[in-house]
Amino acid sequence: MAKPNKKGPVRTVDIFCSKCRTQLYKYRKGGKGALVKCFIERISEDYTEEVATCPGCQQVFARQTLIRGTPALKMIGQKVYMK
Template structure:
């Protein structure tokens, strides 16, 4: 399988907790689809203290995995939203 593009996309989105509305990441997302995974190399600003854990309510919102040989966070459905 192909690796993600080397050049990061131009558009940047903010990812928030669905429960307490706390900011989690600023992420360079490519395409118009749903947010299913976040490649670690595309995260521009990280507001979390522990990986994959909300800073305020300490619940897990993602799992650390390798997708196409690249480290990424696989999002759990309904835990986050983006603007």
């Protein structure tokens, strides 16, 4: 399997917690589909103190994993939304 692009896409999206509406990340997302995973190297701004845990309500919104050999966060359904 091929690794994801290092530079990545130019378009950034803001990722928020669904429960308390706290901003979690600014992320360089490719494509126009749903947010399923976040490659850690594509996160441009991180507003969380603990990995994959919302700073506002302490809800765990993702799991750390390796996708195609690259560290990523696999999002848990309906815990986050993006704008």
